[in-house]
Amino acid sequence: MIDDGRALFLQIAESVEDAIIDGSLAEEAQAPSTNELASFHRINPATAAKGVNMLVDKGVLYKRRGIGMFVAEGARRLLLDERRTAFADRYVEPLLAEAAKIGLDADDLRALIRERASAHTTTGGSTL
Amino acid sequence: MTSVIEVENLTKRYGDVIAVDDVGFQIEKDVIYGLLGRNGAGKTTVMSILTAQNFASRGRVRVFGEAPYENARVLPRMCFVRESQKYPDDAKAPHAFRTASLFFPNWDQELCDRLVADFQLPMNRRIKKLSRGQLSAVGVIIGLASRAEITFFDEPYLGLDAVARQVFYDRLIEDYAEHPRTIILSSHLIDEVANLIERVLVIDQGRIIMDETTDDVRGRATTVVGDATAVESFAAGREVIHRESLGRVVSATVLGTLTDDDRRLLATSGLDVAPVSLQQLIVRMTQRAADGRTQNEGALR
Numbered sequence: 480m481i482d483d484g485r486a487l488f489l490q491i492a493e494s495v496e497d498a499i500i501d502g503s504l505a506e507e508a509q510a511p512s513t514n515e516l517a518s519f520h521r522i523n524p525a526t527a528a529k530g531v532n533m534l535v536d537k538g539v540l541y542k543r544r545g546i547g548m549f550v551a552e553g554a555r556r557l558l559l560d561e562r563r564t565a566f567a568d569r570y571v572e573p574l575l576a577e578a579a580k581i582g583l584d585a586d587d588l589r590a591l592i593r594e595r596a597s598a599h600t601t602t603g604g605s606t607l
Numbered sequence: 608m609t610s611v612i613e614v615e616n617l618t619k620r621y622g623d624v625i626a627v628d629d630v631g632f633q634i635e636k637d638v639i640y641g642l643l644g645r646n647g648a649g650k651t652t653v654m655s656i657l658t659a660q661n662f663a664s665r666g667r668v669r670v671f672g673e674a675p676y677e678n679a680r681v682l683p684r685m686c687f688v689r690e691s692q693k694y695p696d697d698a699k700a701p702h703a704f705r706t707a708s709l710f711f712p713n714w715d716q717e718l719c720d721r722l723v724a725d726f727q728l729p730m731n732r733r734i735k736k737l738s739r740g741q742l743s744a745v746g747v748i749i750g751l752a753s754r755a756e757i758t759f760f761d762e763p764y765l766g767l768d769a770v771a772r773q774v775f776y777d778r779l780i781e782d783y784a785e786h787p788r789t790i791i792l793s794s795h796l797i798d799e800v801a802n803l804i805e806r807v808l809v810i811d812q813g814r815i816i817m818d819e820t821t822d823d824v825r826g827r828a829t830t831v832v833g834d835a836t837a838v839e840s841f842a843a844g845r846e847v848i849h850r851e852s853l854g855r856v857v858s859a860t861v862l863g864t865l866t867d868d869d870r871r872l873l874a875t876s877g878l879d880v881a882p883v884s885l886q887q888l889i890v891r892m893t894q895r896a897a898d899g900r901t902q903n904e905g906a907l908r
Contacts, residue, residue: 485882486822487802514784521776522802523639524784526822568867573874 491516491530496539496558499550506555510540510548609636611757611789612657617666619652619813626652628813629666634757637787639779641804641821643797643889649813650793651690654759658687670757683712686755688746690762694734700745701730704752713754718782722748725774739766747775751782757789764796772796776803797886807885811893821885828888829865832858833878841878848891860891 495511498504513531517524531548534540539554578588612634619627627649634640642650655661657668659675659682668675675681694703700723708714723730726744729737734745747763764772780803783790794800807824809817817824828848831838838857849860860883865873873880883891 486825488822514781517780517784518777520802521780523805523821524780524787525638525805526802529822569870573871576871576875 487522487526488529488533491520491522491527492533494520495530495534499539499554500558500562502555504550506550506552508550509546510534510550512547610634611636611671613667613669614653614657615667617653617656617668618664619649619656619661620664625813627656627663630810630813630815632808632815632818634789634791635806636789638805639783639790639792639803641797641800641807642791642793642810643795643807644810645893646795648810650810651761653810654687654761654791654793655689658682658685658759660687683710684756685759686711686750686753686757687759688750688761688763690765692742692746694745696733696735698734699730699732700728700734700737703734703745703749707749707753711753711755713756715752715754718754719748719752722751722778725778726771740768740771741766743767744771751778754782754786754788757791759791759793761793762795763792764794772799776800779803797889798884801885807889809889809892811896816892816896817889824885824888826864826882828860828862828883828891830858830860830881830883831873831878832856832881833876837876837878841873841876848895860887 495504495516499506504510510531511519513524513528516522516527516531520527531540535542535548537557538551539557540548541551543549574588575585578584583591610633614633615631617627617630618625630649630653642654644650652661656663657670657675659677662676670681671684673681675685704716704719708716708719722728722744726741726748728741728744728748734742737745743763743766747760747767750758750760750763764775767775776799779790792800792804801821804821806820807817808815830849831841833856835852835855835857838859842859842861846862847859848862851858865880870880
């Protein structure tokens with residue numbers, strides 16, 4: 480899963496976030512420890528710790544002294560909001576920019592998205 | 608951060624050859640370092656001076672705040688696993704382990720036994736008769752089981768196959784997680800160790816050309832691929848460390864971390880972005896350093 484584009488600790492943090500978002504790691508459940516993450520991903524434990532600390536700072540994980548790391552209540556909501564903003568920045572912004580170039584406004588885009596989305600559902604969503 | 612090793616103005620000459628050229632750096636406590644560079648770059652020389660197995664021509668070396676030479680307060684806290692370690696002719700692996708156990712105060716015999724099993728090391732054969740890979744395994748086992756506060760591994764993997772190397776990396780991570788200590792790992796298999804090392808020291812022709820965290824190095828360079836005009840306009844004003852072209856398609860590796868604006872620009876101009884691995888980046892940087900030097904020398908003449 481590790482691609483070398485971005486800082487490794489961000490990718491580790493993201494892998495934990497993904498598990499929280501898809502529900503495989505529930506709120507108030509125990510999160511993998513730094514050492515578990517390090518040996519699973521075969522990375523330096525200090526790097527794994529950096530990723531875990533980032534999630535603690537963000538309020539996604541919290542520490543129970545002597546027991547380990549747990550997923551905070553409300554973590555999933557927090558991450559979904561964050562991903563939504565990131566999605567808008569990364570995909571919607573360039574989409575709008577390109578659309579403006581060829582004379583499509585927001586309403587045209589909305590119509591276009593509906594049209595394509597319904598094509599996806601009729602073909603079972605398997606088309607790309 | 609506490610540093611366990613401090614090096615200032617270190618120079619080593621062998622006759623006319625300058626193996627290490629006025630080098631300065633610090634090694635932080637409990638960090639895994641990658642000491643990387645080409646053959647003959649000066650890696651082994653630096654490590655042997657730090658472990659008091661070689662003398663500096665000039666400069667200052669401090670290990671745990673003291674000069675390491677014949678210093679009994681310093682030497683048992685360091686373990687140097689050499690690529691070309693020699694053992695007595697009639698020694699078997701258990702002899703080497705017993706000697707190490709007497710020298711290193713933190714020696715863990717249980718870990719040693721486990722590693723012997725992991726590497727399937729024959730204990731009844733003379734070390735002289737071991738294969739290259741088994742010989743490397745002896746060194747790796749001593750390096751790990753000594754649990755020295757500073758451990759140097761100088762290309763510890765020679766002759767080890769991919770499975771045995773993975774055993775080494777896995778045991779290193781596990782044991783380091785439980786017993787944090789300073790590790791300096793010299794390797795040519797950069798991509799194999801990229802995820803293990805927290806900091807990168809690159810030495811090239813006797814000089815340090817990179818001393819950073821691996822995370823900072825990652826993302827330091829990006830390869831952009833696409834139509835020549837679009838690539839060149841993106842690359843304008845950036846430092847290009849490598850360029851290849853095939854017809855109208857150009858692939859340029861540019862230095863600098865991409866900003867969000869950069870990514871947007873790349874997406875809208877239809878360029879493909881590929882990450883640059885640590886190994887690729889270091890290859891390019893050492894090539895560039897070599898090119899820069901030939902140009903400078905040319906200018907002097």
